[in-house]
Amino acid sequence: MTNSKLTNEDVFAKLKDTFAEKIGEFSAPYNLLTIEVPAADAHSIIDWLKKEATLQINYLTVLGAVHYPEDKGRELAVVYHIHSLVNNFRIRLKAYISTNNPTIATITDIYAGANWMERETFDFFGVKFNGHPNLVRILNEDSMDYFPMRKEFQLEDATREDKDDRYFGR
């Protein structure tokens, strides 16, 4: 994080002061502060990061999910990348949820731009964002009945007939 007015350690300490044990361990791969947070508290932490005057981490860069099928009970990671335009500081928050109950609070009330990102995450991973104004598929066809980025579903088209796996390196 070059030319940032904040350091990873400062921000982590401030989060720890405010949210105490809710904040996961400190890690900074590629110098990007990455923190695991409980799914139930992700909303309030993101809200606090935006409103805290000394941080002003107020721009949602991207929101997405990752599927870890072997990690039982916390198969889906909802990932938030947030950026402080004022302090040139980036932070990554990860909230883990289960595929049995893949729900998390929407952050569209904090960032209007999260609307389509949450729809996309719902479309591909089936994460249900509670409170989202219009949680319907955004990219895939409406009739699709599964979430294609979950690893239990094959990437290939299930209806193909004329393609021999041997010629496609499978």
Add this chain to the structure above:
Amino acid sequence: MGEIEVKVDQNVETINGQGFQLTMLDKAIGLARANSVWPLPFATSCCGIEFMATMGSNYDLSRFGMERMSFSPRQADLLIVAGTISKKLAPVLKKVYEQMSEPKWVIAMGACASSGGIFDTYSVLQGIDRVIPVDVYVPGCPPRPEQLIDAVIKIHDLVKHESLRRRNSSEYKEMLKTFNIDAND
């Protein structure tokens, strides 16, 4: 003034006599149709770029009576599908096909339109023949303009030799039914 010889076309079967020439209505109409096929380009990706080259002055598709691209399906005779068709786009393509009036022909240009191509994935239609009937397939990724011109010549052959009654035949209606398309549209 001696004899006046009127010729329709050397390729059309005719019976010629002194001052008259006979041919079949099918063939005369087929000839007229073949030389005024109006294409509707449905271009979505790199095949569309090759199609534009074909349409442009170097390859000049208008030499074949295709001077005007019809961007309205209502006036188009030939649907040229050039590019990857995602599953979400399939109903749109079908609607465009249904809006074209009979007689109509279809070229599937390139690997994607013909079979899904390299995009063997959940979001891509594995060939437009899953939703609409296709007359001529053009292989290639993307095909060169010469290949598309060859396909157009093949379409011309089909148009020239098509019986006027074909579109009313029960076989044709049955074929459309397999695509869930109402023949009376």
